[in-house]
Amino acid sequence: MREAAQPVLEVNGLKTIFRTRGGEVHAVNSVSFDLKPGELLGVVGESGSGKSVTMMSLIGLLPSPPAEVREGSVMFDGLDLLKCTPAQLRAVRGPGVGFIFQDPMTSLNPVFTVGYQLREPLLKHMGMTKAQANVRAKELLELVGIPDAERRLKDYPHQFSGGMRQRVMIAIALACDPKVLIADEPTTALDVTIQAQILELVKDLRQKLGMAIIWITHDLGVIAGIADRVMVMYGGQIAEQGPVKEVFAHPRHPYTRALLQTVPSVRGERADTLNVIEGQPPILRAAPSACSFRDRCTQRFGACAAANPARYDVGPGHDAACFWDFDTDAPRAEAPVKEAAHG
Amino acid sequence: MADGTQTRLPLLEVEGLKMYFPITAGLFRKKVGDVKAVDDISFTIFEGETLGLVGESGCGKSTCGRAILRLYEPTEGRVVLGGEDVLAAPPGELRAMRPRMQMVFQDPQASLNPRMTVAGIIGEPLDEHTTLNRAQKLARIYELMDKVGLNRDFANRYPHEFSGGQRQRIGIARALALNPKFIVCDEPIAALDVSIQAQVVNLLEELQDSLGLTYLFISHDLSMVRHIADRVAVMYLGRIVELASRDDLYDAPMHPYTQALLSAVPEPDPNAETSRNRIILKGDVPSPANPPKGCNFCTRCPKVMDICREVEPTFGEVTPGHFLACHLYQEAAVGAANSGANPEQSASLQDPNFQQGEA
Numbered sequence: 001m002r003e004a005a006q007p008v009l010e011v012n013g014l015k016t017i018f019r020t021r022g023g024e025v026h027a028v029n030s031v032s033f034d035l036k037p038g039e040l041l042g043v044v045g046e047s048g049s050g051k052s053v054t055m056m057s058l059i060g061l062l063p064s065p066p067a068e069v070r071e072g073s074v075m076f077d078g079l080d081l082l083k084c085t086p087a088q089l090r091a092v093r094g095p096g097v098g099f100i101f102q103d104p105m106t107s108l109n110p111v112f113t114v115g116y117q118l119r120e121p122l123l124k125h126m127g128m129t130k131a132q133a134n135v136r137a138k139e140l141l142e143l144v145g146i147p148d149a150e151r152r153l154k155d156y157p158h159q160f161s162g163g164m165r166q167r168v169m170i171a172i173a174l175a176c177d178p179k180v181l182i183a184d185e186p187t188t189a190l191d192v193t194i195q196a197q198i199l200e201l202v203k204d205l206r207q208k209l210g211m212a213i214i215w216i217t218h219d220l221g222v223i224a225g226i227a228d229r230v231m232v233m234y235g236g237q238i239a240e241q242g243p244v245k246e247v248f249a250h251p252r253h254p255y256t257r258a259l260l261q262t263v264p265s266v267r268g269e270r271a272d273t274l275n276v277i278e279g280q281p282p283i284l285r286a287a288p289s290a291c292s293f294r295d296r297c298t299q300r301f302g303a304c305a306a307a308n309p310a311r312y313d314v315g316p317g318h319d320a321a322c323f324w325d326f327d328t329d330a331p332r333a334e335a336p337v338k339e340a341a342h343g
Numbered sequence: 344m345a346d347g348t349q350t351r352l353p354l355l356e357v358e359g360l361k362m363y364f365p366i367t368a369g370l371f372r373k374k375v376g377d378v379k380a381v382d383d384i385s386f387t388i389f390e391g392e393t394l395g396l397v398g399e400s401g402c403g404k405s406t407c408g409r410a411i412l413r414l415y416e417p418t419e420g421r422v423v424l425g426g427e428d429v430l431a432a433p434p435g436e437l438r439a440m441r442p443r444m445q446m447v448f449q450d451p452q453a454s455l456n457p458r459m460t461v462a463g464i465i466g467e468p469l470d471e472h473t474t475l476n477r478a479q480k481l482a483r484i485y486e487l488m489d490k491v492g493l494n495r496d497f498a499n500r501y502p503h504e505f506s507g508g509q510r511q512r513i514g515i516a517r518a519l520a521l522n523p524k525f526i527v528c529d530e531p532i533a534a535l536d537v538s539i540q541a542q543v544v545n546l547l548e549e550l551q552d553s554l555g556l557t558y559l560f561i562s563h564d565l566s567m568v569r570h571i572a573d574r575v576a577v578m579y580l581g582r583i584v585e586l587a588s589r590d591d592l593y594d595a596p597m598h599p600y601t602q603a604l605l606s607a608v609p610e611p612d613p614n615a616e617t618s619r620n621r622i623i624l625k626g627d628v629p630s631p632a633n634p635p636k637g638c639n640f641c642t643r644c645p646k647v648m649d650i651c652r653e654v655e656p657t658f659g660e661v662t663p664g665h666f667l668a669c670h671l672y673q674e675a676a677v678g679a680a681n682s683g684a685n686p687e688q689s690a691s692l693q694d695p696n697f698q699q700g701e702a
Contacts, residue, residue: 046536161627162400191399191563193624196607200623218537221609225616245613262541264570266593266608267615274545274570277538280506296538 007034008179008212009058009097014072015287016050016057019065026284027053029236030071035180040206040213042227042244044220044259048281050236051216052102055182057082059097060089076180094125098178102185104165108157114141114168115153121175140171143208145201163194167201174205182214187222199226220263224248229317232256235282235292238311242318252320254299291323299324303335310334351389354557355411355525358385360420362403362410366632378632380406381417382581385658386666388525393551393558395572395589397565397604401628403581404561405449408527411559412444413437424525442472442521449530451510455502461488461513462498468520487516491546508539515546519554527559532567544571565608569593574664577601580639581631583658586666597661598669599646638670646671 016028028050035041045051056062057069059081074081076096081089093099101107109117118137122128128136134153141149144167157165166186173181183202187195203226206213217223223230223244231241232253240253251257261275279296291297294304303323311319312332323335362381365374380403388394398404410417413429422429424444432440448454455464465484469475475483485495491512502510511531518526528547532540544567550556562568568575569589576586577600585598596602603622610616624643629635635642641651650670658668667673 046538163627191628192565192607193399193603194627195609196621196623197625199609200621219609220537220611221616224611224613225609227613248611248613259537260611262538263611264566265610266566266569266605267610270569270593273548274541276541276545278542280508281536281538 005037008037008076009035010073010075011054011058012073012075014054014057014074015070016053016062017068017070019068023285026287027067027236028057029284029287031233031236031238032072033231033238033241035212035214037179037212038206038210039229040215040227042223042230043214043216043233044218044223044230045233046218046281049233051233052184053236054233055184055214055216058182059093059099060084060086061099091125094121094176094178096179098173098176098181100166100169100173100181100183100186103189104162104169105157105189107169108165110157113154113156114160118153118168118172118175121172125176136175137171140175141168143174143205144168144171145197146171162190163197166190166194166198170198170201170205174209177209178211180212180214182216184216185218186215188217188219195222202226220248220260232259235288236284237288237292237308237321239293239322240318240320241311242315242320246315246318250315250326252314252318252326253293253322254297254324255293256320258296258298291321301331301335303331306336351392353387354390354425355388355559356421356423357387357411358421358423360384360407360410360422361418362406362415363418376632378630379581379634380631381410382631382634383420384578384581384583386576386583386586388557388559390524390557391551391555392573393560393571395568395575396559396561396578397563397568397575398578399563399604399628401631402578403631404563404578405529407578408446408529408559408561412446412527414446442468443523444525444527445518445521445523446527446529447511447514447518447531450534451507451514452502452534454514455510457502460499460501461493461505464502464513465516465520468517472521483520487519490519490550491516506539507535508542511535511543512546515543515550519550522554523556525557525559527561529561530563531560532564533562540567547571565605577604580628580634582639582668583666584640584668588664591665597665597667597672598640599644599671600640603645638668 012032014028014031018025018027031054043051058074069082072082076092081092115137118140119133122133122136137153138149141152146152146164146167160168187198190198199222215227227244229242230244230247232239232255234255240247240251240256247256251260258277262277264274277296282292288308290307291304291309294300309321309323311321312334313319323332325332360381361383363377363379366376366378367373368375384407396404396407409415411422417430420430427440429440462484465487466480469480469483484498488495488498493509493512493516502513532543535543548571551558560568560571572589574586574588575592576583579600585592585601592601593605596605603624606622622645626643629642637653638651638656641647644651648670656668656670656673658666661667661672
């Protein structure tokens, strides 16, 4: 959207591993991206692709051990979040970065009223008095479209339906007016008609509040409707990244292409057989030394096993980590040449 | 795979099926009400076809699938499978019927015993219902594993060693073990990743073609149902609101709920998504313990009329093969003879992009 503006969030070479009994799992491998003010960045990928872990690493939400953020930097507001003390991080969470979790059922505390949970960030971060916080809490509930807000503040989470609970989660995340809002599969647990309500709400709130949003989902349809830019993750890395219309119209990574083809549609033409991505997602026991999608890829050739492709520019603000160049339908010049022979 | 429904033989007939769960209260567990999970639904599934059953969570679609197989004892109704009454059968006969009707469950993690090997899981129905000897049984297990695309070498492994998609294949092999005619697939792909879903759906379709299976495919994923089903039933709050052939339902949905449901599905196409006119329903699904008077959908319906809040619409055929429970069309169908009929109103409803009354 606003190309020239300074990014609000800059992630560089982020690497997160988990220590497990079976050895290390390299969940996030050298992920770099930035987020511009007011932008909505969609992050798609299958479970285990590292999309949630990446975002939780940013603001230190992963329990350590087993998680360990090994490398990288996350610049936000002149601070490297990965080098912050716990106290500094606490100050960033809320007013700086808000987080909406996937499951509104388990991420709200069942023994406190919704009003209490809404007031908590206001008292802690915004220095409000209880009376001020109460007024603001009511405003927030109204903002996210919960009717009869004043009375509902006294209700407990179980008295709300799934969609309403997710609205409460959004209200809590918005409480401190964050510069960046990270939403981790906020509509996955919801039904489609409720999802449609929440998506409308988010579009509306974006216009009103103008914050930058990172929206994690596995649903390409949701991304298509709301995102400015999309980032496709696979095997703990960014496979492809670019403006949403570009990526959907001209995907340049075989995984993105395959993903777009596997999803059946409710409108338009109906295909007789579904396209399939054969095989399983990789298990990330070591840092990748080759393309992690190669076993499932239809375009693979010798170079794919020889090195891990870098992200190559394929258009304005659009890059893909693949040795195959879909423009010329030939291997890239950068691909390791020796191995290309036995492809 | 056609919609010529009249010519083919019905395999399963469901008539007025009701499944109420009692609500109890107090020390003596006195019954104070009912959760009407499935409330008077009727449909037929023809041999070799797939009926998709769609709806949002809590609408009763899974309960319906389970009640048909008598995994619950339904409150009322009749279920006839291949000429035999499932609900009236005494336990012994029911047990003899079990091989013909099987189920694939939603969560492959929870529906496989973690302490049994794959061979044990797939072979268990054979132990119960057949008199095969060990060698024959193993041969059958291998045959089934081949059929669902599992490597025979994995027969002695445990479920936790498999991925979600493979686990679902184990569940499918178990369901196929006794050569069933009818399989209830209860959200078989909901727990799987997008790229794996297509694999499992293709497997189910291949098996249907090669073994002549009939499916009741329960799902909330409207796009996947459009892919796999021949006919589709839409449930809302315990009732079927619309049932039609796949193309009729997706191309020209008639019930306001079906229209809203279809319009709510986001499409992976940014250009279409930004320009599309969505019907956004307001509010939430009412509790099935206390459904609204009249039409169940009247609290959220953008086209609600006075009659909807008073009289429950009946479920009937409006055009051949297209069943519907909605006052808008019933009035139009009955014609101008009835007071309050307004054919134009229903005509305007067929426009899938109609605007919601109060946005």
